[in-house]
Amino acid sequence: MTYDFWYWPGIPGRGEFARIALEAGGIPYRERGRDEGADVWAKRDSYDATPPYAPPWLDTGELVIAQTANICLFLGDEHGLAPDGRKGRLWTHQLMLTIMDVTAEAHDTHHPIASSAYYDEQKDAAARRAEQFRKERIPKFLVHFQKALGTDLLFGGVTWSYADTGFYVLMSGLCHAFPKRMAALEDEFRPLFAHRDRIAKLPELQDYFKSERCLPFGEGIFRHYPELDGAD
């Protein structure tokens, strides 16, 4: 069974949180949004049952599952990418939902007014929102994740869960978008950076990282605008 995975071509984007779970889990999938001539919106509109609002979605043939964290929930249950049992399952999903919240806020640092408008049309608001994100929001979230990392479950129990691979994408994205800020926070949150590095070294991911399937951050959610970054 090979799943069809649909997301925009050219960027890792929100899709990356599901994609890296597919890759780490060794789950066969096709990246359908990168097919030549693929029309993501037309495909979305073709679904009558359980239609996605937006990409990413996973089409298993039997199921059409949208919302990034929901795709991960499915992969966790079906492919063992989350701890067994209610407690670990819910905890993994809770972490993933918080990871997606930070991701949405990171996006809004460069698009605080309108996703549909250019960055240049909202630069002043972006500067203010990015400052607040750097100073208040990033530390708050990292304090939470550092506490989470210290619990008996770690993120995913003995090995890793989709929240760990999601956390890796989040940390990598934040370091790409806000390199000065994240460097300034490294001492205080050393265990989180170490955890990111552990995930980066998972044997399951090495082929992916070297492949063309793995795209660099660029024009998606995590964007580096030097004027939005700063050590504080």
Added chain:
Amino acid sequence: MTYDFWYWPGIPGRGEFARIALEAGGIPYRERGRDEGADVWAKRDSYDATPPYAPPWLDTGELVIAQTANICLFLGDEHGLAPDGRKGRLWTHQLMLTIMDVTAEAHDTHHPIASSAYYDEQKDAAARRAEQFRKERIPKFLVHFQKALGTDLLFGGVTWSYADTGFYVLMSGLCHAFPKRMAALEDEFRPLFAHRDRIAKLPELQDYFKSERCLPFGEGIFRHYPELDGAD
């Protein structure tokens, strides 16, 4: 078994999406954040295992579950507030996550720069973001929900699911915050308004609506600032 439910006192807020599911499901719970002298942050900090990032969370004695949609997922599984079976379960959760996305965007119409700052400090950006939310985002989301409503699963199968009660909160919140805009959209999205009205009439919710447990919208996520509303 009576659950402890923790959320800020005084506002429906994000908590309302979980609270209304508890109420509609007839699930015994205590609203602990409204206890005299309750300290929500201190309580949060007291959890060593599976700590919440922020309220709301549900403390079942055995489990501590945070993230609104995750609480709903738990209630759906444990108390039959979602269809049985993988397809209906994932679909209900997908809808709930999209409902929470709209909710976050609705919040950001009045706080596009910083949650921690006053509305007055970000009124100009708020006016721009609210205009975009009214004109572009609300219709996009409603088109999606209207398509969702037309699928064979409806929202929750035969009766209702936590996505239906969540949708009721969302529609009510939008109508509170943007009464002119929502009135202008009523003709185009009549089935969605009718669906909201169906949920409002659920026998399971009548006692709740009349009780002091049910708080009006006010200073929370869905705020009515006349200057942020408009028919288009």
